[in-house]
Amino acid sequence: MNGNSLKIVLMLVTVIFLFGCEEMVSDVDAPESLPKLVVTGFITPGMPYTAVTVKKSRPLYTTIDNYGSDFPTVEDAYVTISDGIDSAYLTYDIEYDSYRVSREELPIVPGRVYTLKVTAPGGYEVEATCTVPSDTPPDIELVKIDTTIVNESINLNASIKFKDLESADNYYGITAGIVNWHEGQMNPVITEIGFARGEPYVSDKNMNNQYFSYSTNDFYYFSGETQRLFFTIAVTDVHYYNYHKVLYNYEGVNPFAEPTKLYSNIRNGLGVFAAYILKGVAYDL
């Protein structure tokens, strides 16, 4: 290359670099979307009432005034639950921030199908159906409680198991926790404990009639306090299982992970309407 060519090339390179220094983040036109109704209700026999919450989603790519961390409840919705024969109207209770109906007005019966309908001003109309499981949950069997002493503090962890019910297509939700009564306190302190082994939401797919086993994370033993270890096991419907399984592992928006679309059985809306039957067991430590 001769001198002139080199000058031209250098000039070009400089111009190109100047262009290249431009901002690399730009705005994109996004599609508009409207708020959706978010309806959440977990129903079970034996509870004194059945409650459903009704809220609205917040659309993105817009300006929201009076933005708060909470999602306000839709207080003027019309909420009914039907068991196919009778239908009950749920009224908004400001104290509980939910729509409620007593078990006398709407008994929840194992094996029965319930349909939830919610309408709200603005043309919102959503519907969902769930079936209450007909089986009682299996018994939880305590396998062992291990004790380790680290720096003079006592650590415990517990192992349990339960056997899958004989019927097909069962779904379970398992929790563990401890309840502490501190001296002089009115209400106990409840702490949920995660599992070191075992998933909290499981189905019996490929595990029919087999044992599921769990082991809790380590937890402290507070000597001098009344402490109780408890486990709950719920037989749930498929909606309860699908919803919680995804929510339990929810990661948020991560450009390098698959988008998490939370399960919903609410037609034309979001949230879940699901059923379960619960059993619990507790051990004094």
Add this chain to the structure above:
Amino acid sequence: MLNQTSSFHFSKSNVSNTRYLYIIDKICITAVIAILMLSSVTNAMAQKRYSISGYVKESGSSELLPGVNIYIPELKAGTITNNYGFYSISLPQGEYSIQYSYAGYEPVVKNVNLNTNLLIDISLSGITLREVIISSEKGEKESENNKISVISLPVKQIQKIPGLLGEKDVFKALQLMPGVQKGSEGNSGLYVRGGGPDQNLIILDDAPVYNANHLFGFFSIFNGDALKSVELIKGGFPARFGGRLSSVVEMTMKDGNKQKFSGEAGIGIISSRILLEGPLKKNVSSFIVSGRRTYIDALTRPFMDESERGGYYFYDLNAKLNYEFGARNRLFVSGYFGRDKFNVVTRYRQDEKQEGGLYWQNSTATVRWNHIFGSNIFSNTSFIFSRYNLKIFNYVEEDKESYSLEYLSGIRDFAIKYDLEYNISPKYNLRIGTSLVNHRFAPSALVEKDKSALIYKNNKTLYESFEGGLYSENKITLGENFKANAGIRYSFFIADKKHYSAFEPRIVMNYRLSNNFSLKAGYAEMNQYIHLLSNTGIGLPTDLWVPSTDKVKPQHSRQISAGIARDIAPTDITVTLEGYYKKSKRILGYKPGASFMELDDPTEAQNFTWEDNVTAGSGKSYGAEFLIHRKSGRLSGWIGYTLSWTKLQFDALNDGKEFWARYDRRHDISIVSIFSLKENITLSATWVYGTGNAISLPMGEYPASMHQPYMDAFIMAGNPILYNYYNTVTDYGEMNSYRIKPYHRMDFAVQFHKVKSNFERTWEIGVYNAYNRKNPFFYFIDEVYENQSVTSKLKQVSIFPIIPSVTYSIKF
């Protein structure tokens, strides 16, 4: 009882019919293959025959030439040299004038009186074209070969295409071909006919390469310097290939100049490279060595603070040796080694040092032995080693006490492969072979050493498996106008708990409608027994190879393709138009929230269970591809257009409804032109356009309450407890229902060549993204809080603006 049986049958009729049709299909295809084979064998056995065989080499370097066309006008039949430059043809006794032709070389005609078996080695001299004018490597016409959906890209053409930062990249050149798409901006992954980068079989001298990426996917590990040929097969797969669903990229390294010592070297913005080749024993043995290394780390180190230093580099090494043991035996030993390393070292005190980072490396080695039995049976035995491994590490040295934590993952293969090729007649070529691979997977291992706490943990789980295949390929010519390559492959996979096996029929047919114009069709079934977990779409080193298990079954595809091919003879232009339909089942998808990218915390990386993160589904892909390609001449290049659709269906995703694949691309256009302006100036330009990728766009956010069953007891006891604990979750529209902006870009390069006394030098000045198009890399939501309001906006991040490059290279 009778009623019950019939009602059972009726209720299952859909499933039964599908299976029944599938079996009928298989029987029909196998029957066609058998009939074709029988008719050819019968034909071939009818007369007394002699064979002519030998090698075709390049005059001057003795480089073996694959794909040289050998034609016998008296019989209107012929053959081509195989990947090792060997040919053999069996003919009835008589006199023949055999024509050897290869684009860019002077044709040779050999007159023979055939009354005994003959060994004839041929040397072809390059046409005295100016070096800058590209000559193609393959001699066979597109309309005459019995291949479909095969792209053979001249390495010389790859070296003229403008590249990002002046880096020549084989995979980025292949991305410019119809039916092949890139993932995101700058990424070198190949998405072939709707398949993912995990479904490509990448072979370098018979050895599979498992992670073909440098610099987090921005460059492939193949720069073309040491390569002799590159071929991409998108459909109509010959039976000798198996193990992946979507494509085969077969690359062969150069053998090395057997006549004289020569070399090439180049300096670019981010890397330098060198290649040396020459004879070890003239005409008998030669070697070739090439290497490339980046030097961003070395250039930036002086500007870094002593207490906190980081760096990144990658390098490649290719080497090959070959030796001729007489006329019948040849030995090739070749290998590749490449490594990327990214690290950060902090040293805040004299007696303290912390180092963290990751490195990943590929290594392959192949020993191949060619042997000729009798006069016309060619055999190749390959011993193959391939390994990919990743290490994420964290080392701490403090007051003479040290701590180290390493997360390791990888795959290692040992394989043996045997192929036999027998030219029974000019109209029937038989190829049979077998292969057995021992895979050792180490999906994740954690090694922790702590001197002060006397901890030594080594949690490593290895999975061993065997993958193998037996195949038969039959290249058949019936009459003057019909050719076929009919074959079958039996593949199997043996893992710890599970065995899988399958028959895979393959056929390609070519019917010549007129001189230089033919109709082609192909069918192939493929099974994939090992899987790559990679949902980032950008080819990260953390992508993980895993075996089929009892839970994760092999992927399977069936593909039919058909089209026309026309050679426009005097201009060396080839025009092809093809349509394809591919159906895949048991392909892997990722469950919501699944992520395999855990670069920051080695402990976290070890904790996930990959089997629980994946889900199986099905896919279908169909479309049409048009290519007009000129491989040689003063103006060479191509225009490619793809119209395609790719849909997926997974029970566990999108409520079981069908959705567009992320890289479904309705329109994809690429124009590549290389023009020799003067004897010493070459201009090249590319322009690409692609429909935007399909993504799941967040549309809103809402509260999601988690049921807390243990509260029930308190509620039942009359305590007023509310379910007001919630996560804020994102509401996405339908899966992959939003299209990001289309991608388009233009690149330019100009090369100035000059022949000096002892060498030839080339300056290349290039511009990537010449009109500074802001192409999307990813989208994110930007939230601006002001007083009591929040405004969210969708933003696009682009990574490559207009980027100039300068490279200097010499050839001696």
